[in-house]
Amino acid sequence: MDRRAFLTAATAGLLLPQTATPAAAARTLRSDPFTLGVASGDPSADGFVLWTRLALDPLAGDGRGGMPARDVDVDWQVSADERFSKIVKSGTATARSRDAHSVHVELNGLEPGREYFYRFRSEGKLSPAARTRTTPAGETPLNFAVAACAHYEHGYYTAYRRLAEQEPDLVVFLGDYMYEYGPSGYTALAGRVRTHTPGKCETLADYRLRHAQYKSDRDLQAAHAVAPWLVAFDDHEVENNWAGPVSSTNAPGFTRRRAQAFRAYYENMPLRRASLQGAVLRVNRRISWGTLARFHLLDTRQFRDDQACLDGVRAGCDDRLSSGRTLLGSDQWRWLESGLRGSTTRWNLLGQQIMVAQRDYKVGPGREVNLDSWDGYAAERTRLLGALRGTENPVVLTGDAHMHHLAELKADFDDPDSPVVAKELIASSIASDGDGYRDRTWIAEALQENPHFSFIDQRRGYLMARLTRDELSVDFRxxxxISRRGAQAKTAHRLTIPATTGPAAAGQAGAPRVG
Structure with missing residues (x-):
């Protein structure tokens, strides 16, 4: 059986032995508890995080997945081969009722730069098997995908399935994994293909239930089963356009609601236990792929000032230019600048949620910008571009926009001769905004208004990239x-970004090669 056939069968749970350990036979759950699939994340040179969450009935209204009100033991295995004939690690974790029966196993002591397979067993039931890997020690090439924004109501998750079929080494997910709206809460542009669970997410039970609905999708499960993920949230995992302690709707008790959303997010993601720190969820972190690349993941929500001028796409908002406004917060800034200065890898990839490039939405004289993006924090963007200018081979990876964009980040966006500091690769959405479209007139006007952009596509999709010492090759898929199943993915645009010789030349890279 080839690997693709294995992954297809493993996702369906067809390759697992039908025997149970003596411990599992003592008490037996009445049905399959692995309805939400399995996942891995945050790989290191000697390990990774393994995740699952037990749920007998994912759509049970209390958000507890229909599980009994008791803790449940879960056995886990890691194998060097897909047949599980070479078990290298195994153990038992406890899926605690208070944690919605989620499991986070943090592995170490494994070999660098190699593929592993894992699975779980609990009370006589077996999970699907999945693939993960450790990071390498040297400059091993990396195939990775970038994805964002997966509104369940707007369409099927075919893009996740196509991403899984390409078998990346790593998936970088940059926010809006789930949406908090109630049924039809945001369907004016896209219509509704599927329906959210009842109610807007406001309580811990609401968020747990919504995550379970999303995790029940088999295409999403396939994407998790193929590779480890690096995940970071944006706004919809809590509330649309929230900012720090501020609710965009002035909802009472927002601090408590945000903490509950964070808890549910952690319970449903392959994150390390140290990421959940009381009411704070730390998703800004660094992951190195040997000496080839370092991923610097940012949090552009939790520590920002409120949006200027009442948020939205607006003109004439001078407050957005204030040097006192912050998007990242002082602690994260020190962490980022220190990490960029101290990086010794060949490439530095900044994974973050909102568009960095200046984006004028008004055709003709005047300017309208999105105050929820870096345009709303222009002085801090200048600081970011200065930090990137002194970094070796920087590339910015972005989500949120629901359209593919390719941008040149310039020290001065209004000066055509200003040096290019880095390229920004903005991934379209997995499902948000439905089928999408190709309005060539609108695209031409947007490109003319923003000459530092060279490509825009309004259809759904993801990025597939290959990174080597010498270049970063990217396919905009x-x-x-997505309003019906079965669509194939194709490459709408392709480019290659050559590596430079060092940080001093990072802003002098020529135009990317495009195909």
Whole structure:
């Protein structure tokens, strides 16, 4: 059986032995508790995080997945081969009722730069098997995907399935993994293909239930089963356009609601236990792929000032230019600048949620910008671009926009001769905004208004990239529809970014090669 056939069968749970350990036979759950799949994340040179969450009935209204009100033991295995004939690690974790029966196993002591397979067993039931890997020690090439924004109501998750079929080494997910709206709460542009669970997410039970609904999707499960993920949230995992302690809707008790959303997010993601620190969820972190690349993941929500001028796309907002406004917060800034200065890898990839490039939405004289993006924090963007200018081979990876964009980040966006500091690769959405479209007139006007952009595509999709010492090759993958199943993915745009010789030349790279 080839690897693709294995992964297909493993996702369906067809390759697992039908025997149970003596411990599992003592008490037996009445049905399959692995309805939410399995996942791995945050790989290191000697390990990774393994995740699952037990749920007999994912859509049970209390958000507890229909599980009994008791803790449940879960056995886990890690194998060097897909047949599980070479078990290298095994153990038992406890899925605690208070944690929605989620399991986070943090592995170490494994070999660098190699593929592993894992699975779980609990009370006589077996999980699907999945693939993960450790990071290498040297400059091993990396195939990785970038994805964001997966509104369940707007369409099927075919893009996740196509991403899984390409078998990346790593998946970088940059926010809006789930949406907090109630049924039809945000369907004016896209219509509704599927329906959210009842109610807007406001309580811990609401968020747990919504995550379970999303995690029940088999295409999403396939994408988790193929590779480890690096995840970071944006706004919809809590509330649209929230900022620090401020609710965008002035909802009472927002601090408590945010903490509950964070807890549910942690319970449903392959994150390390140290990421959940009381009411704070730390997702800004660094992951190195040997000496080839370092991923610097940012949090552009939790520590920002409130948006200027009442948020939205607006003109004439001078407050957005204030040097006193922060997007990242002082602690994260020190962490980022220190990490960029101290990086010794060949490439530095900044994974973050909102568009960095200046983006004028008004055609003709005047300017309208999105105050929720870096345009709303222009002085801090200048600081960011200065930090990137002194970094070796920086590339910015971005989500949120629901459209593919390719941008040049310039020290001065209004000066055509200003040096290019880095390239920004903005991934379209997995499902948000439905099928999408190709309005060539609108695209041409947007490109003319923003000459530092060279490509825009409004269809759904993801990025697939290959990174080597010498270059970063990127395919902008698109699907023609998601309102029904079966669409194929194709490459709408391709580019290659050559490596420079050092940080001093990072802003002098020539135009990317495009195909």
């Amino acid at each position: 698109t699907l023609d529809y």
